[in-house]
Amino acid sequence: MRQIWDIPGGIHPPENKTQSTGDAIANIPLPAEIVLPLNQHIGAPAIPCVAVGDKVLKGQVVAEAQGLVSAPIHASTSGTISAIEQRFIPHPSGMMSDCIVITPDGEDQWTTLHPVPDYKALDHAELVALIRQAGIAGMGGAGFPTAVKLNPRADRKVHTLILNGTECEPYITADDMLMRERADEVVAGTLLLAHILGTPETILIGIEDNKPEAIAAMQAAVDKHAQQSRGIAIDVVSFPTKYPSGGEKQLIQILTGKEVPSGQIPATIGIVVQNVGTAVATYRAVTFGEPLVSRITTVVGETLKQQRNIEVLIGTPVDHVLTLHGYQAEKKSRLIIGGPMMGFTVEHTNIPVVKTTNCILVPSNEEIPPTQPAQACIRCGMCAEACPANLLPQQLFWYSQAEDTEKLEQHNLFDCIECGACSYVCPSNIPLVQYYRASKGTIRQQELAKKQSDRARQRFEFRQERIAKAEAEKEAKRLARKKAAEEAKKKLAAQAGNEPEKNAATSSAAGSTTPVPKTPEQASTGATDTNQLPKLERALSSAKSREERAQQQLAEAKANGEDARIEPLSARLKQAELKVKEAEEKLKAYQQGENLPSSAVPEKLQQKLSLSPRQKAEKNIETLQKRIATAEEKLAEAEQANASTTDALRQGVEKLNQKLAEAQRELEATAEDGITAEKGAAAVDAPTMSAAEIAIAKAQAKAAAQASMSDDEKNQAQIASLQKRLDKARERLAKAEAENNDNIDAFRIGVEKLEAKLAEAQQPQTTP
Amino acid sequence: MALLKITSPHVHGTNSTSRVMAKVALACAPGIMALTLWFGFGSLCNIILCIGFCLSFEAIALKLRQRDVRFFLSDFSAVVTALLLGIALPPFAPWWLIAIGSFFSIVVAKQLYGGLGFNPFNPAMVGYVVLLISFPVEMTTWLPAMANSQGLGTIEGLAQVFAGHAFTSLDAYTGATPLDIVKQNSSAVLSDLYQQQSVFKNSHFAGTGWEWVNLAFLGGGIYLLWRKIFTWHAPISMLGTLAVLSALFYDGGSSSSPGSPLLHLFSGGTMLGAFFIVTDPVTSAVSNKGRVVYGIGIGALVFVIRAWGNYPDAIAFSVLLMNFAAPFIDYYTQPRTYGHVKKPGKPSQK
DSSP states (O other), X not given: OOOOOOOSSOBOOOOOOGGGSSSOOEEOOOOSOEEEESOOSSXXXXXXXXXXXXXXXXTOEXXXXXXXXXXOEEOSSSEEEEEEEEEEOSOTXXXXXXXXXXXXXXXXXXXXXXXXXXXXXXXXXXXXXXXXXXXXXXXXXXXXXXXXXXXXXXXXXXXXXXXXXXXXXXXXXXXXHHHHHOHHHHHHHHHHHHHHTXXXXXXXXXXXXTOHHHHHXXXXXXXXXXXXXXXXXXXXXXXXXXXXXXXXXXXXXXXXSOOOOTTOOGGGGTEEEEEHHHHHHHHHHXXXXXXXXXXXEEEEOTTOSOOEEEEEEXXXXXXXXXXXXXOOGGGBSOEEESOTTTOEEESOXXXXXXXXXXXXXOXXXXXXXXXXXXXXXXXXXXXXHHOTTOOOHHHHHXXXXXXXXXXXXXXXXXXXXXXXXXXXXXXXXXXXXXXXXXXXXXXXXXXXXHHHHHHXXXXXXXXXXXXXXXXXXXXXXXXXHHHHHHHHHHHHXXXXXXXXXXXXXXXXXXHHSOOOOOOHHHHHHHHHGGGHHXXXXXXXXXXXXXXXHHHXXXXXXXXXXXXXXXXXHHHHHHHHHHHHHHHHHHHHHHHHHHTXXXXXXXXXXXXXXXXXXXXXXXXXXXXXXXXXXXXXXXXXXXXXXXXXXXXXXXXXHHHHHHHHHHHHHHHHHHHHHHHHHHHTGGGOOGGGOOHHHHHHHHHHHHHHXXXXXXXXHHHHHHHHHHXXXXXXXXXXXXXXXXXXXXXXXHHHHXXXXXXXXXXXXXXXXXXX | OHHHHTOSOOOOOSOOHHHHHHHHHHHHHHHHHHHHHHHOTHHHHHHHHHHHHHHHHHHHHHHHTTOOHHHHHTTOHHXXXXXXXXXXXXXTOOHHHHHHHHIIIIIITTGGGTSTTOOSSOHHHXXXXXXXXXXXXXXXXXXXXXXXXXXXXXHHHHHHHHTOOTTTTTGGGOBOXXXXXXXXXXXXXXXXXXXXXXXXXXXXXXXXXXXXXXXXHHHHHHHHHHTTSSOSHHHHHHHHHHHHHHHHHOOSSOTTOOOOHHHHHHSTTHHHIIIIITTOTTTSOSSHHHHHHHHHHHHHHHHHXXXXXXXXXXXXXXXXXXXXXXXXXXXXOOOOOTTOSSOTTOGGGO
């Protein structure tokens, strides 16, 4: 005999199990239609992969799993898809949801199955994939996709596998009957699950002692297996009947004495619990290739003429089941899906049986009378005596009424398993569990709202900062342009006076200007300054294409009536419009500057180069800040859209921030030695030059060379550089196309522009 | 209500608040019988008047608070309060005393705080203490045991209750309780007291009549424990503490001795307090561990006040003082929840 432990609390409600165990598990005739809800499990709903009018065979996939925590849905009989529409589903709220409706053809013909008689030939991943494809979700009631549970994290060794045959809820006998009649399959399923989990040292089948037949059947099956001596020991453990022993956490405590840490899954402590029904479904899915298309459900209650367990096709309407069992609607007090302790009532009978429906309970008024009105809580503490999680339900009730969320969390509200033991014993008839559910919902909503408001605030702050920066930048640019224009005018006037002197002055200035500390970026900005025009044009065209796309999307969203998307889309459109305007302005401003004599360009460069180190550093910081702002904006966008590039963008922002810090340090440094640098500017030694300084020197030399080049030479150099750029741009475009990047349009436009330019430059120099 | 209707659990145990209260009332029956047997029908008189006043006050208060009078009266909590107050008062208490006590119990201590479940202090004990402090003379005139058989007739008794004759003709019948005698022992050793005082002459261990009354309440308490109306934690820890302390300070019966453990356990209101007042769930600590602490606190306070305080008995004061401490005890005795290593509610979490 294995040692077993006791759980705190617990209750002994009338079991009411005998009325449904008299008959063997029965089959019922096909219904007129099969309704398959897309979300019968915990996780994301499945996506339909059939269309109305399609012929399907039994076992054929009609909806595919979406994401990791999800399960596919299979046709549970052969027939025609007659609709994919909203139908009532078994849900406490009585809501409707998307369902696939099949009109059976009566043949009940299976699709081609792929049995795997020897599962040991497959590896772990293949087996998990098979179970996943079979659409198996926990059949005890919660409906957690089984494949996910069988795929624990690699660092967690599972040492104990527990098969849950407890079935502690009153009335329900589905697992009981399954163990009595199909014990061999339960054992086979257990061995399969154990194999998938890497053969845990301990394999237990836990059954409450109010099911002697099931215990005997299971023990016999296990003994039979042991005779075949396959080397894996299975223990059938029975323990005293007490509600809620069948809760996953409670069963673990009873069988191992261990507790699952709060907020964690059993795998954390090396334990996996599976329902016996799930084990059988898994076994059939692998060995016979049968997906989950039927389950055993207890049909019970005094309003029925016949009470028993049936093997029912998933999607069979409940009213079809009830009619076949002689349902007398006038006698019923309520229709409960699940047991009387944790099941929920539904308003309609036109809901389907789903993967988690373990019981359909239709009691009469005498059997389960209407609830009495609640009286005041006298804090008698009977609830605390009954609580299996060792909570203080009376205190939770008090704080729940007061909506004191802090106290509720301090009293571990979220460790409540909603078993209902406290409500059951409450002498004042207080619906305690309902209060806890409501409070849990409120707290979850509050947390969500807080998260959202935090994000909104952050975004607002970013935006304010960005706008302020853009304004400041614009102003600075305007001033710079003004200054440049004035200087150019002055130069022009001077040039009109003595042309050759000017050239000399430029070259001498270039030669004598002391290279000053400068970051590489700035050097490169300086060097590419001459290529501003195409850049601006590119920016404009990409902004325009973005605007167009935004308009298109908005129109689409409006046409499809996707209200939720309209708002962010229109915001995006507005943003795009702003950007287009900005780009246009920039381009215009630049073109005005361009109209100046060409000699102004080196002049500008000269001017830039002759800035004091301090000014340069400041400017550097300014550009960096600008870039950070845009990068952060992009990041925020990406985060909102949940794009895969989020991480890369975040890294970019971090890098920029680093650079900014560096630049600020440099600014401080230059502020200190700025005076000395200015004094002994000419005396700076070559060895102290940084890479940046070298780059600047190079750029200067290039500018000087360009200034002194003949037109022909200039042209050739330009062609060469253009070709280089074109090659690069093409490469980028190809990459973008390969990745299906958003910026394809912009890249394509850039390449076209470059090609046009190159053609222009290559034209023989006849016209100048 | 439409939403509440559809939620689980759908089945409910057979327990109900009025059933709990009815069982408590039933468990009082042996104690009341013993009181009547030894002290005359004075206690019965008290109880009947108390029930009348308490129910009336409760109904008026509910009406003023615009609550469903019949629904809330049917929880029988006012009846239990009335019973406890009636038992605690000296037999043949004048009607106005009972009225004032009932008013403070029901209106001030209970309804003004929001009704059943919201009162921080035990209503019956609030009423009792208000009377004890305001009307010390009336509250300390107990008849000696067997007074009934010696001839305090029905007429005289009723005259005492309703006409306020204040024992003018009944002086002969008034007597000190055993705890009074031990307290004001005029420097006599206990064995002398036991021989001189009539209260102890015919008794076995804790005073004529009193020991039987306490045994009867003990029986009622054991019945309630058996029916699982409350857990053993608070009453047993209270009685245990009282027994241990009185044993520690019992020096074999010198003149300064506060009395033997048996005297303390079976005299005064000890058993009534332990099983019917300390166990009031509304005002006590909530967790089992908390109830142990709560019971120990009451036991210790009872002994301290009895031994060194001004009052011969101290159940009411001790209970009220520990009512104050109950939320504090709750804060530090929250049980460890499943799956948690550390106990919740510890200051470290804050």
